[in-house]
Amino acid sequence: MKIDQSLPLEYSTEENRLKIYGFWIFLGAEIMLFATLFASYFTLEGRTGNGPSGAEIFEITPVLIETLVLLTSSFTIGLAIHAMRLGRQKAVIAFFVITLLLGAGFLSVEIYEFIHYVHVGAGIQTSAFTAILLLTLGTHGAHVTIGFFWGLFIVMQIRKRGITPQTANKSFIFSLYWHFLDVVWIFIFSFIYLKGMM
């Protein structure tokens, strides 16, 4: 394997460069996935049947906490990558762990939120609106969950193997994924929650 010293570690081999490029294409597909969900959401938003509308069930506090937590985690994963470029393994691990804890915090609040919806009679079977709401939020939440375990595996690998071209590459790609989930959340926050509460 040829290592190009002039490039950052995560780009240093041919294989690494391919993986990063391929992941961007994958994110393109993910954009289409969420775009389809949003398009369906806007179509079904007003179709509440006998169930409640968004304005009746959304609560601002948990949503704000989720937003804050997720945005912060996007910042800390950025710091992790920065530390990685400086070659400081301990800092990388620390920022990764903080990111993952924030991710777990986000998920806990989201689970609380879902339980709340079911309690107020907005379960997945209630109406077209609740179905698409929960599917969109759930798809994002499932991505965060998968990201949580993926990130956890990467931390374990960095601890064991150090910062190598492979672990650097994985961490960098993970950070792309995590930022992407943050961007999706911003759309969810603006076009589902804020729009719904207005």
Added chain:
Amino acid sequence: MEFFERFAIPHPSPAIYASMVAIVLTSIALVVGLTYFKKWGYLWREWLTTVDHKRIGIMYLISALLMLFRGGVDAIMLRAQLAVPENQLLDAQHYNEVFTTHGVVMILFMAMPFIIALMNFVVPLQIGARDVAFPRLNALSFWLFFFGAMLFNISFVVGGSPDAGWTSYFPLAGNEFSESVGSNYYMIAIQIAGIGTLMTGINFVTTIMKMRAPGMTLMKMPMFTWTALITNLLITFAFPVLTVLLAMGTFDRLFGTHFFTMDNGGMDMLWANLFWVWGHPEVYILILPAFGVYSEVISTFSRRNLFGYKAMVASIVVISVLSFIVWAHHFYTMGQGPLSNSIFSITTMAIAVPTGVKIFNWLFTMYKGKIEITTPMLYSLLFIPLFTIGGVTGVMLGMSAADYQYHNTMFLVAHFHMVIIPGVVFAMLAGLTYWWPKMFGFMLNERLGKWAAWILAISTLVAFMPMFLTGLDGQARRAYTYSEATGFGPLNMLSFVGAIGLAIGFAVIVYNIYYSVRYSPRNISADPWDARSLEWATHTPVPEYNFAILPQVSSSEAFWDAKKHGHKLFPGRYEEIHMPNKSGVPFIMSAIFFIWGFALIFSLWTLAIIATLGIFACMTHRSFEKDDGHHIHLGEIEETEEKLGGTKL
């Protein structure tokens, strides 16, 4: 006992029991055969765990041919049922099931893998690469497709086939009107195969964008590679829509949600819209690589550069963009009003323009060329007039006001068969014949090949031209019978004759393969057609690493120019080659996906959870695995090259 009742067929018939027996016997024969000839190890080492794009291509090819057979049997049953008025061969329920599985199998499990087979085999060779960007992912793509297809195919012996059409419109496909598990099969089997296809898209976009040989700029890529690039971009952007759509359909059927139901706010038209947002790009995903094959074949056998290379590229790009903004032409009659119908009419008809440009480019390529009519060329020549019939009728259907007359009649059925058979199927057969010697080291018999081409072309006309007429007279599609008084009888009988002709054509191809395996000479050159692009520059059989030295490209017809103008294609010396390792995980993971899908289809929740954990276990394994591939050493390369007759050019 109650537990097992769910697996029973809701509408059994002797034919289904016969198929069950046939499936069991074939499986036993396979197992016994493999054991007797001690081939299990070979199968596992050389095929099930391979990550080599060439072998994966061949496995796609075999699957596509098998599915062509399955879909073809369906087709014969459909046409036999309609051959005479008030026929009792199939009842309404069976007819529904057969046209549904025919459509799904032909489009998703025959045409798609056929195209992906050729792309897998040819694209890395054409761009002078040693494999695709992610060989392991490529294996996973194939096995997901394969197990998805298998899952779909067991539906007719376990639990019942889907019966709501390949378009599976709701509310028909919902629980209320489709009680059997058939539509669950549709939602889940296609989901599994679709995820595999999506990964193929990502893999090939990366491969083509990043792994071209030095000197091969985008505008020096062979035309088949261009069409593969655009098709894979279409896959990447269209298949996620299908993923979401099928997920929503699954939720409606398994978890009682109301996405597409008639009550609690559900919206059936959302299915139709999203289906075609994916579905229309899907038909262009099929046709673009076909255009690529024709471009290669026509320029090779006219011994001329492709006329209007840039116009060709531009038209592919324009078609791909337009394909995303025409979807509503599939349901003009479903009430979206004249304004949007008019807009979609205009975008639809606009697609005919770049398509026409391509037709003229092919004609001008042949003009003043030294045409040599080989089997692949014969398919290309037959394609042009036949496809034009399909295209022109497409434009007729595109006019929304007129479509109120044509919609959901046999006229529509005739249209899409006249584009898909001459367009996609002929192209695949042309491509198969054309690249066969590179794949297997001998040529298919030309005489038999041409017989098959003529039989298929004439039979296509006999089978589908009558449908334009009965369609205009009002014969509805998807209706299992019609009365004597309609007068549709004779023309439908003619269609049946055409369908038999198509079957004979395919039988000739099968016989040709058998005949050529036995009698074709094996001492052919690596470039038997005197062709133009890089896949012909390497040895036959293609060594594992494709090219001992990566080619240096300076024109869009690199190999031709190397042959005719003495450009040096392979400068430099042998170096160690890095190759990916084999892996059994893609196969195992996809097999678990099969179990997962089966469990969901029959609501076996415990099994579904166990399978889900199994899938995650495979992913975890992948994350921790250290896989740096292996190196092929200089000595080994020299030996292989020596055996194959030394470095070329």
